[in-house]
Amino acid sequence: QKEVEQNSGPLSVPEGAIASLNCTYSDRGSQSFFWYRQYSGKSPELIMFIYSNGDKEDGRFTAQLNKASQYVSLLIRDSQPSDSATYLCAASADRGSTLGRLYFGRGTQLTVWP
């Protein structure tokens, strides 16, 4: 069973702070990793993906990947109340009979207070 684990949260940060969300995965064969944001009652929305070791930045979001440690993180700089949502980490199954599947963590609920 391929597993993706996220820090359980909930996480609460003040407006303007850096929010740090973490994720580990069990399948060493996974090559691509995704962060989704999900507002309450809405569908998940893709905000970042990363497939190379190191950092990837997109605006206020930075994804970090360490394949040796099987660790993925998402940093949100200058957090805003509109960032308050549940963040889902996902790892792809990139080979074998499960090719094309995405495995999701249970999510971390983030609250940014003014």
Added chain:
Amino acid sequence: EAQVTQNPRYLITVTGKKLTVTCSQNMNHEYMSWYRQDPGLGLRQIYYSMNVEVTDKGDVPEGYKVSRKEKRNFPLILESPSPNQTSLYFCASRIRDGANYGYTFGSGTRLTVV
């Protein structure tokens, strides 16, 4: 507009009454998938399909059926719904080539079985 369309958005039904939740995508994606989301359990994959006439079980397939007769459609069938299938359901699709592309999700179907 590129999208995944699910219907209905909300459904209340009685135990044992067969139902179908439809899913259609207009992006010519090869991969399609059904997830259910329950509080504290995150997104769990029910079935997925890598192409027309190619489907496979996910992590929680019991009580569900799917078919993929056309590339754009991937309906979810509950032959005899039970209360433990009360959940929020998401259909999602993804292009085959390029593991760097995550799934695009539909708006969700909230199902209640009484």
